Amino acid sequence: MFHKEGHKIILITFLIVVGGIFVTDLVISLEWLRVTIMLLFLVFLILILQFFRNPKRQTSINDKQVVSPVDGKVVVIEEVFEKEFFNEKRLQVSVFMSPINVHVTRYPIGGKVIFSKYHPGKYLVAWHPKASEENERTTVVVENETYGKVLYRQIAGALAKRIVNYAKVNDNAIQGGDSGFIKFGSRVDLYLPLNTNIKVKLNQKVRGGESIIAEL
Structure with a gap:
């Protein structure tokens, strides 16, 4: 498929x-x-x-858990100041996708889309420290009553020249559901509450819609 x-x-x-x-x-x-x-x-x-393959994934719907939005490798786990939407400290977890990974982006939690914005930008390599602020990217925030607000950011890489984002404000997001696509190598950042229990480690490989990134 x-x-x-x-x-x-x-x-x-x-x-x-x-x-x-x-x-x-x-x-x-x-x-x-x-x-x-x-x-x-x-x-x-x-x-x-x-x-461009799009394998079916079995997502166990759980409002207390955040699933990986993409396939790839965890390259960042750190506390940062998120300044686009929250304007406060959050836990950042970043997943890097190589060109051979599945590039479908999936909703990390279920709930309502309350923010969705596209930013044109550069095409620095996806692991560059400034890629999340200077590269072409989209920022989406999904909220549910149990977990609160989770922000995920699709970031284009050196090869990626187009980000596709289906998330629109007031959409009902289904955890693990298709929310977009990034063409040819990139990364996705997650910004989570500070009281989140991170369930992954650096360099761990994850599967979009299935691997649990964090839980309350």
Whole structure:
């Protein structure tokens, strides 16, 4: 199953690969070179298909828990001052996605979307300290009565040139539900209450919609 954001790119890539293989077979006489080029076309297609895959995830709905919004590796766990929405100290947990990870963004908690804003910006590498403030990004805040307010921020990386955000103010967010997509390598930051019990460690691999990041 592939994400809807990839349908057009997958079709274009498929046509390019088929055309490339056809032309290669016609114009290149050296067998080893012809086979090599054809294999490279196929590898390129496989990479595109892998990037836009959208596997089903089994989210155990729990208003006392925050699930990972994306697949990837935990690269930051620290107390910071969040100045865009809260203007107070929060616990930040950041998950970095490589180009081979699933890039679907999912709601970390269920509730109501109370803030959603897009920021154009730079394309620094996703792990750069200033990426969360200077890169292209979207900020979304979801609130429920049990957990309170959770902010998550999609951040574009050096390869990512487009962030897709479906969250709109007053939307009803379903924990683990599809809330967006980031194309080609990036990161997502979570900003949680200080009394949150963090359930992950640095460098731990997590799965979007399933891995528990924190709980009350």
